[in-house]
Amino acid sequence: MQQAAESADQIVQRTLSSVAPPLQWTHQTSTDMLCLDADADSHGLGTVTRRAVVMTKVSAERRGGLLGVVERYWKKSGYKITSVNSDKESPAIFAETPDGYRPGLIVGSAGQFFLEVATPCAKRSDVTRPKTKAAGQDYYERKVPAPNVDDAFWSAAAPLPSTGDN
Secondary structure, three states, X not given: OHHHHHHHHHHHXXXXXXXXXXXXXXXXXXXXXXXXXXXXXXXXXXXXXXXXXXXXOOOHHHHHHHHHHHHHHHHHOOOEEEEEEOOOOOOEEEEEOOOOOEEEEEEOHHHOEEEEEEOOOEEOOOOOOOOOOOXXXXXXXXXXXXXXXXXXXXXXXXXXXXXXXX
């Protein structure tokens, strides 16, 4: 499970690093559980979910743009988009990597973005906190506040300019 968690950390890091201008984000507490497979307990298998929270304020007008940037990155990386929630208040996008990791980017209250990556089943083991470095203040294992970082681009109320390649 530790190796799977480290691979999930890389997905978090690469996904958030693909966004320009860059976002500030923090790790959120990880969780692990037994695999949903009925025989998982007898085989000692589990999964890990790594989470990151975007601390940059993303205006309502820019949220769809940020989801689009991530969707394009995931597709370019060979991920299969498995679901899109186009709800105006809580849009989200979910994918699966060729090796079974399941990332999801969800917009929560106050427009805060949450990136979760669930691992495939792996041999149960202890899992340490993420070794990848957060971009901004690290709130791991603490209460994460609402987005609190202004950005001239992502926080702006104007919609993204059209690139003509939509």
